[in-house]
Amino acid sequence: MNFISIIMGSKSDYEIMKYCADTFEKFNVNYELIISSSHRSPTRTKDYIKEAEEKGAIAFISAAGMAAHLAGAIASETTKPVIGVPMKGGVTDGMDAMLSTVQMPSGMPVATLTLGKAGAINAAYLAMQILAISNKELAVKLKEDRIVQSKKIESDSKEIEVIL
Numbered sequence: 001m002n003f004i005s006i007i008m009g010s011k012s013d014y015e016i017m018k019y020c021a022d023t024f025e026k027f028n029v030n031y032e033l034i035i036s037s038s039h040r041s042p043t044r045t046k047d048y049i050k051e052a053e054e055k056g057a058i059a060f061i062s063a064a065g066m067a068a069h070l071a072g073a074i075a076s077e078t079t080k081p082v083i084g085v086p087m088k089g090g091v092t093d094g095m096d097a098m099l100s101t102v103q104m105p106s107g108m109p110v111a112t113l114t115l116g117k118a119g120a121i122n123a124a125y126l127a128m129q130i131l132a133i134s135n136k137e138l139a140v141k142l143k144e145d146r147i148v149q150s151k152k153i154e155s156d157s158k159e160i161e162v163i164l
């Protein structure tokens with residue numbers, strides 16, 4: 001069974017990463033979600049990646065803050081796409097995690113998204129866009145979602161717009 005794997009460095013990351021899981025639920029896309037840390041449980045992380053690949057993981061989403069090494073650690077164990085979501089916190093409130101996640105050496109990519117809710121949701125969208133390359137039904141759903149987003153902008157505007 002094809003699915004997307006979400007790995008969070010800590011339970012404290014779930015408050016934001018719930019938005020990622022909710023997005024998969026909305027589109028009825030299979031996902032797994034676990035807590036595993038590159039620092040606190042490196043063996044669990046490594047073993048899980050192998051198991052998830054064998055079970056059909058198509059891509060990995062990593063959420064980590066502070067000295068955010070998790071996405072890089074995942075990338076070192078798999079050639080599946082790795083999407084990194086830096087978490088707020090630490091001495092620069094997430095900028096440190098963002099730079100740790102984005103600055104991967106060549107040949108070892110992590111597609112790094114932004115901090116906060118938008119990053120968590122976009123991680124799910126990016127993973128679904130990867131899945132949709134070989135899933136026509138999901139590709140159609142994603143196109144329909146763009147129309148819904150566009151219509152919402154128009155209806156939101158109508159509620160408050162001022163046009164002369």
Ligand code: RP5
Nearest residue numbers: 009010012063064065066087
């Ligand atoms: C990282 O350290 C986690 O991903 C989390 O964002 C941050 C803080 O972890 P906790 O101390 O809240 O468990 O490894």
